[in-house]
Amino acid sequence: MPRRILILFAHPALEKSRVNRQLLAAVKNLEGVMVHDLYEDYPDGFIDVRREQKALTEHDIVVWQHPFFWYSSPSLLKEWQDLVLTYGFAFGTEDTALKGKKVLTAIATGGSEVSYHPECFNRFTIRQLLAPFEQTATLCGMEYLEPFVIHDALDLTADQITQAAERYRQTILALRDEATEP
Numbered sequence: 001m002p003r004r005i006l007i008l009f010a011h012p013a014l015e016k017s018r019v020n021r022q023l024l025a026a027v028k029n030l031e032g033v034m035v036h037d038l039y040e041d042y043p044d045g046f047i048d049v050r051r052e053q054k055a056l057t058e059h060d061i062v063v064w065q066h067p068f069f070w071y072s073s074p075s076l077l078k079e080w081q082d083l084v085l086t087y088g089f090a091f092g093t094e095d096t097a098l099k100g101k102k103v104l105t106a107i108a109t110g111g112s113e114v115s116y117h118p119e120c121f122n123r124f125t126i127r128q129l130l131a132p133f134e135q136t137a138t139l140c141g142m143e144y145l146e147p148f149v150i151h152d153a154l155d156l157t158a159d160q161i162t163q164a165a166e167r168y169r170q171t172i173l174a175l176r177d178e179a180t181e182p
């Protein structure tokens, strides 16, 4: 059975976006994929925790899609984590709701791939910098997948962005259609 995918999208200025906007457009009408734009749905920042928890229980794979801001996510996604991933629902008891689900981080970074290296100016790899996301998922019993990363976001040509969007679409389709284990 195809997996149900929930894309939690966090971009505070979508009208200025070049990369994330196109990535999102490439996946938003796919069957089995639900896009939830946090900044659009919560312009005042007040998150409906019950609604979010219900949406999580109804999907198999969660995608945290956002531009990389200060080596992390825009703040509304952090607020979402703080409020939605509560004790008893997401972690802390035997029978929590997120166990066995998967999480994919999908980000665009201004920095180049080589800059995210111990000997370059960003000093850490992307995977190291995403450790709080990985460990949050792990603590909730979720499998943290290899992140989908588009580097050099500010310098990409229109063609390169189109190619990145197609790679994102293929990644999401592969996750959706991946055979379940017997």
Ligand SMILES: Cc1cc2nc3c(=O)[nH]c(=O)nc-3n(C[C@H](O)[C@H](O)[C@H](O)COP(=O)(O)O)c2cc1C
Pocket: 011, 016, 017, 018, 019, 020, 021, 066, 067, 068, 069, 070, 071, 072, 107, 108, 109, 110, 111, 112, 153, 154
């Ligand atoms: C507030 C802010 C913080 C940023 N922090 C980082 C950062 O830590 N690392 C990085 O590589 N790029 C950083 N950038 C660049 C963004 O990641 C880049 O502009 C974005 O991914 C482009 O995607 P978009 O076209 O969808 O907006 C930052 C940009 C802003 C506005």
